[in-house]
Amino acid sequence: MNESTVVTGSRSELRELIRDQLQILLEQKNYEAAKDLLLPVRSVDIAEAIELLPPALQLIAFRLLNKAEAIEVYEYLDSRVQQILIEQFQDEEAIEIIDNISPDDRAQLFDE
Numbered sequence: 001m002n003e004s005t006v007v008t009g010s011r012s013e014l015r016e017l018i019r020d021q022l023q024i025l026l027e028q029k030n031y032e033a034a035k036d037l038l039l040p041v042r043s044v045d046i047a048e049a050i051e052l053l054p055p056a057l058q059l060i061a062f063r064l065l066n067k068a069e070a071i072e073v074y075e076y077l078d079s080r081v082q083q084i085l086i087e088q089f090q091d092e093e094a095i096e097i098i099d100n101i102s103p104d105d106r107a108q109l110f111d112e
C-alpha cells in the first residue's frame with residue numbers, strides 16, 4: 001500500500017463520515033450543528049456529501065451554505081443533482097446562483 005492509497009482511503013472514509021453525520025443532523029433538524037459540521041470541509045467534499053444524501057435532504061443541505069460557498073459547491077455537483085436542486089428552488093436565490101455560475105457550467109446544465 002503506497003501513500004496515495006492511504007490518503008485516498010482516508011479521504012473516502014472522511015467523505016462518508018461527513019455524509020453520515022450530515023444526514024443524521026438534517027434528519028434531526030439540527031441545522032446549526034449541520035452548518036458547523038460543514039465549516040471546515042472543502043467545497044468538493046461538501047458537493048460529494050450532498051450528492052450521496054437522499055434527495056429530500058439535498059436541498060436542505062445546500063441551503064445551509066452561504067451564497068459564495070453554495071456557488072462553489074454547486075459547480076462541483078453532478079449535473080443531475082444540479083438539475084434536481086434547480087427544480088426544487090422556488091425563489092430568486094436560485095436565479096442569483098445560476099447567474100454566478102461560469103457560462104460553460106451554465107450551458108452544460110441547460111443542455112442536459
